[in-house]
Amino acid sequence: MKYDLLIVGGGPAGLTAAIHARARDKSVLVVSNDPMASPLCRAPAMANYPGLPGVTGRELVERLVKQAGNLGAELKRGRALSVMPMGGSVMVSVENDAVEGRAVILAPGVSRAAPLQGEAELLGRGVSYCATCDGMFYRGKSVVCAGDAPGFEEEVEFLRSIGCGVAVKRLAGLSILGEGRVTGVRDAAGEETPCDGVFLLRASIAPARLAPGLETEGGYIKVDGRMATNLPGVYAAGDCTGQPLQLAKAVGQGQAAAHSAMEEMD
Ligand SMILES: Cc1cc2nc3c(=O)[nH]c(=O)nc-3n(C[C@H](O)[C@H](O)[C@H](O)COP(=O)(O)OP(=O)(O)OC[C@H]3O[C@@H](n4cnc5c(N)ncnc54)[C@H](O)[C@@H]3O)c2cc1C
Structure with missing residues (x-):
């Protein structure tokens, strides 16, 4: 099956993008490591998330997963290993499987591991x-x-x-x-x-290794005001695009990236 939208990363940015795209009736597949295993789930209480003061990281992720699932977004558990735009399609390899979409949003958070020598x-x-x-x-x-x-x-x-x-x-x-x-x-x-x-x-892969040819700056994915990267059909949102590494920015960019990807489809 060719999905309208693939999303790499089931954190706040990716799940917000999924919710927004499902609300517009697009078919959506989120490829992610277990969302409940993300470091955010260890946050005891977040004071600065608008509308939900004191929400725990775990509760927030649980709610987002549930909301995206209830709206019909599919979740495929696994590590995305490569992203390849191929003229009108984007292929994402997920361990030893591959999935296809019309566009992809990269929302893998930050890769904390520095590349090894060699x-x-x-x-x-x-x-x-x-x-x-x-x-x-x-x-x-x-x-x-x-x-x-x-x-x-x-x-x-x-x-x-x-x-x-x-x-x-x-x-x-x-x-x-x-x-x-x-x-x-x-x-x-x-x-x-x-x-x-x-x-x-590793749990995460540096963006430039995930998608060969992807432009980065200081290790973060370079995006324009529409959250588009330099690769056709490839958008990015959340911590992977750089500072501030904060929830409110991640969900805002997730929504904007989904909106831009769908504009190209309508
Ligand atoms: C302990 C802690 C406390 C925090 N407290 C606050 C706070 O109080 N207020 C605030 O605003 N922000 C806080 N933050 C920051 C906030 O969590 C991030 O800004 C936010 O989670 C970014 O969302 P994201 O969706 O971009 O990335 P993430 O939440 O990092 O989600 C990315 C997801 O993608 C998955 N993934 C990565 N690579 C791949 C791959 N190749 N294939 C498949 N899946 C992949 C990851 O495993 C993860 O599940 C906190 C963070 C932590 C760790």
Whole structure:
């Protein structure tokens, strides 16, 4: 099925965009890690959210998920790994699946992880973001897994089940070694582990790696006043567009991005 609107990220920005688009009767698929696992759900009480003083992060996200679902927005749980505009369509790969829409709104919040040394150079040359997508290339070989993604343990187990020798490392301070191809990693203590592949299984992926060619500034997605990015059919909203990293801005931009995406469709 080709959806009218795909949304990457089930936080306040993405869910507000979904609510707005469903109210205009567009078909909507939100691709997200578990919305209830977001750091916002740990916020005890928020004093500055208009109309709901003292609301907890958890209650706010619960209400948004429910409202979007009741209006008919679909939620697909999983990590979006890449976003590809393809002339009138946008494809989003979600772990080892792919979904298609007429437009996409990127609302993944901020990626707090700095890229590792060697990551950009060796991406696709032994560095992968998805075990179930690329694991088969490493059957019978040695791999290193690092990350904080929900489902991390399952991805490690999957690699072991297909015959990979898996070492688990902490992301912090990890460097990826190799020239033209991964040959190993060095951890924060300086210990080197030889390997054929490195799986970086983070909960979020930096915007420029999510959508190749996407313009960013200081790590944030560059948008115009309509929340459009430089890529056709690709909009962005919320913390991923930069300061202030606040709820009221996130929901306002989610609404504006959905409005702009739908203007192109009507
Ligand atoms: C503890 C805490 C307290 C806060 N208190 C306040 C406050 O009092 N007032 C205020 O205004 N703001 C507060 N904030 C900030 C506020 O939470 C953010 O500004 C707001 O959540 C941004 O919404 P968003 O939708 O842009 O991103 P997020 O809320 O970060 O949602 C993004 C969602 O997308 C998911 N995601 C990311 N990458 C991918 C991917 N590749 N594939 C699939 N899913 C993905 C994430 O897991 C997450 O569920 C607080 C934040 C925290 C953490």
